[in-house]
Amino acid sequence: MxxxxxxxxxxxxxxxxxxxxxxxxxxxxxxxxxxxxxxxxxxxxxxxxxxxxxxxxxxxxxxIHARLHGVKESGGQIEVLVERAIGPHEALAQVRASKPPKAGSRLRLADAFDATVLGRVGEFYHLRFPDGDEVHALLERHGKLPLPPYIQRAAGDDxxxxxxxxxxxxxxxxxxxxxxxxxxxxxxxxxxxxxxxxxxxxxxxxxxxxxxxxxxxxxxxxxxxxxxxxxxxxxxxxxxxxxxxxxxxxxxxxxxxxxxxxxxxxxxxxxxxxxxxxxxxxxxxxxxxxxxxxxxxxxxxxxxxxxxxxxxxxxxxxxxxxxxxxxxxxxxxxxxxxxxxxxxx
Known part of the structure; x- marks a missing residue:
C-alpha cells in the first residue's frame, strides 16, 4: 500500500x-x-x-527551560530554542530572527549572557555559551519552559x-x-x-x-x-x-x-x-x-x-x-x- x-x-x-x-x-x-x-x-x-x-x-x-529571548549585535530581536546540549558549553538551537545570524556573531540572551554563533548544523545553529556554568544550569536560571506551539499562551507557574x-x-x-x-x-x-x-x-x-x-x-x-x-x-x-x-x-x-x-x-x-x-x-x-x-x-x-x-x-x-x-x-x-x-x- x-x-x-x-x-x-x-x-x-x-x-x-x-x-x-x-x-x-x-x-x-x-x-x-x-x-x-x-x-x-x-x-x-x-x-x-x-x-x-x-x-x-x-x-x-x-x-528544560529551553526558550530564551534576546538580541543580535545589530539590536534585532531573536528567540532561541535550545534543541540539545552537545557539550558543557555548547548547544544546538533553533534561532528565530528577521535575518539569520552569521557565524562569529554574538547573541545577547535573557539580558544576562552572550552566546557565540559557531555555524550551522542542518536546520540548527551551533552556539557556544560562556565558560563557567554549564548549558543546563544557564537555561535553568535564565530560560523559560517551552510550551508547544499550539498552546497559545506563555508558560505560567502551574x-x-x-x-x-x-x-x-x-x-x-x-x-x-x-x-x-x-x-x-x-x-x-x-x-x-x-x-x-x-x-x-x-x-x-x-x-x-x-x-x-x-x-x-x-x-x-x-x-x-x-x-x-x-x-x-x-x-x-x-x-x-x-x-x-x-x-x-x-x-x-x-x-x-x-x-x-x-x-x-x-x-x-x-x-x-x-x-x-x-x-x-x-x-x-x-x-x-x-x-x-x-x-x-x-x-x-x-x-x-x-x-x-x-x-x-x-x-x-x-x-x-x-x-x-x-x-x-x-x-x-x-x-x-x-x-x-x-x-x-
Missing part, C-alpha cells in the same frame, strides 16, 4: 486543542482501542486494563510542575513525554498493586517533534535525531516479562521509539544510541505490545506511528470518535490505550 501525507489528515475543531491541564492528572479521559473496538473510559481506569506480570516502560526525561511528569529526573527535553503527564502517585501505586511492574528509559525529546512533514512522498521524509538511554535493568525487565508471558506497555511514543530502535538489529540491548527511526504502517514491532499515548497532530509522524501500531483504519475511526465525543487533544489533552494489531492495515 502506497501512503501519502493526505492519508494521515483529519479535521480538528480548534476548541478541542487543550490549552491547560485539568486540575488532576488522572482526571483525563481514556479511549481504549482493542482490535477496532472502542471504549470510553477515564484515565483512572487504566489499571483495569493492565494484567499481573505486565511491564510499563516510562520515559523519565525532564523538560506549567512548571504540570508540564513535567511526576517521575521526571533526567534533564534534556524541550517537550514533555505527554502520555506520562496523566500518571500520578496514586495511579502508579494501583498499578503496582495489581501486579504490574514499571521500568524506565530516557529519550530527550527534541524540537523536531513539532516539525511538520513537508513531502507528500513519505519515503523522502527524514526524521530528526534523538538520543536515548536504556538501562540494563530495563532490558532485563523486558526479557523477564517476555519469558513469563507478560506484555510490554510503552508509555508514550518516545518510549516506544526508543524500544523499537534498540531492537531493530536483533534482541533489545541496554545502551545509549541516537535514533531517527520513522515508523509507518507496515512496520514490524519487536518489543511493545500496548501503548499509552495522547492524540496527535494531523499529518504528523506520531499519527503515522500510532496508525502503524493499531491500524490505519482503526486510528481513523478512533480519531473521528474522539472528535465527535469532544475529547481534548494534544499535550494537555486526553489519552488512548492502544493494543497492538499486527494484522490491521
Amino acid at each position: 502506497s501512503l501519502t501525507l493526505d492519508d494521515f489528515d483529519y479535521t480538528l475543531p480548534p476548541e478541542l486543542i487543550a490549552q491547560a491541564p485539568l486540575p488532576e492528572r488522572s482526571a483525563s479521559r481514556l479511549l481504549v482501542v482493542d482490535d477496532g473496538r472502542l471504549a470510553d473510559r477515564r484515565f483512572a481506569d487504566l489499571p483495569e486494563f493492565v494484567r499481573p506480570g505486565d511491564l510499563l516502560v516510562f520515559n523519565d526525561t525532564r523538560v 506549567d512548571e510542575s504540570r508540564y513535567q511528569t511526576v517521575f521526571a529526573r533526567e534533564p534534556g527535553s524541550v517537550a514533555a513525554p505527554t502520555a506520562g503527564l496523566h500518571f500520578d502517585d496514586a495511579i502508579l501505586a494501583r498499578l503496582a498493586g495489581c501486579g504490574a511492574r514499571c521500568a524506565w528509559l530516557t529519550l530527550h525529546v527534541g524540537a523536531g517533534t513539532f516539525q511538520p512533514v513537508r513531502v507528500d512522498d513519505l519515503g523522502e521524509h527524514r526524521m530528526h535525531r534523538e538520543r536515548y538511554v536504556i538501562p540494563q535493568e530495563t532490558a532485563d525487565a523486558i526479557a523477564a516479562t517476555r519469558a513469563a508471558g507478560g506484555r510490554v506497555i510503552a508509555v508514550g511514543t518516545t518510549s516506544l521509539r526508543a524500544l523499537e530502535a534498540a531492537a531493530q538489529d536483533g534482541p533489545l540491548e541496554a545502551g545509549s544510541e541516537e535514533t531517527e527511526i520513522f515508523i509507518l504502517p507496515g512496520f514490524r514491532f519487536q518489543v511493545a505490545d500496548a501503548l499509552v499515548t495522547n492524540f496527535h497532530l494531523p499529518r504528523s509522524t506520531l499519527l503515522m506511528l500510532v496508525s502503524a501500531f493499531a491500524g490505519l483504519e482503526t486510528i481513523r475511526h478512533a480519531y473521528a470518535h474522539a472528535v465527535a465525543g469532544r475529547y481534548r487533544f494534544f499535550s494537555y489533552g486526553d489519552a488512548m490505550f492502544l493494543i497492538r494489531n499486527d494484522d490491521a492495515v
Whole structure:
C-alpha cells in the first residue's frame, strides 16, 4: 500500500486543542482501542486494563527551560530554542530572527549572557555559551519552559510542575513525554498493586517533534535525531516479562521509539544510541505490545506511528470518535490505550 501525507489528515475543531491541564492528572479521559473496538473510559481506569506480570516502560526525561529571548549585535530581536546540549558549553538551537545570524556573531540572551554563533548544523545553529556554568544550569536560571506551539499562551507557574511528569529526573527535553503527564502517585501505586511492574528509559525529546512533514512522498521524509538511554535493568525487565508471558506497555511514543530502535538489529540491548527511526504502517514491532499515548497532530509522524501500531483504519475511526465525543487533544489533552494489531492495515 502506497501512503501519502493526505492519508494521515483529519479535521480538528480548534476548541478541542487543550490549552491547560485539568486540575488532576488522572482526571483525563481514556479511549481504549482493542482490535477496532472502542471504549470510553477515564484515565483512572487504566489499571483495569493492565494484567499481573505486565511491564510499563516510562520515559523519565525532564523538560528544560529551553526558550530564551534576546538580541543580535545589530539590536534585532531573536528567540532561541535550545534543541540539545552537545557539550558543557555548547548547544544546538533553533534561532528565530528577521535575518539569520552569521557565524562569529554574538547573541545577547535573557539580558544576562552572550552566546557565540559557531555555524550551522542542518536546520540548527551551533552556539557556544560562556565558560563557567554549564548549558543546563544557564537555561535553568535564565530560560523559560517551552510550551508547544499550539498552546497559545506563555508558560505560567502551574506549567512548571504540570508540564513535567511526576517521575521526571533526567534533564534534556524541550517537550514533555505527554502520555506520562496523566500518571500520578496514586495511579502508579494501583498499578503496582495489581501486579504490574514499571521500568524506565530516557529519550530527550527534541524540537523536531513539532516539525511538520513537508513531502507528500513519505519515503523522502527524514526524521530528526534523538538520543536515548536504556538501562540494563530495563532490558532485563523486558526479557523477564517476555519469558513469563507478560506484555510490554510503552508509555508514550518516545518510549516506544526508543524500544523499537534498540531492537531493530536483533534482541533489545541496554545502551545509549541516537535514533531517527520513522515508523509507518507496515512496520514490524519487536518489543511493545500496548501503548499509552495522547492524540496527535494531523499529518504528523506520531499519527503515522500510532496508525502503524493499531491500524490505519482503526486510528481513523478512533480519531473521528474522539472528535465527535469532544475529547481534548494534544499535550494537555486526553489519552488512548492502544493494543497492538499486527494484522490491521
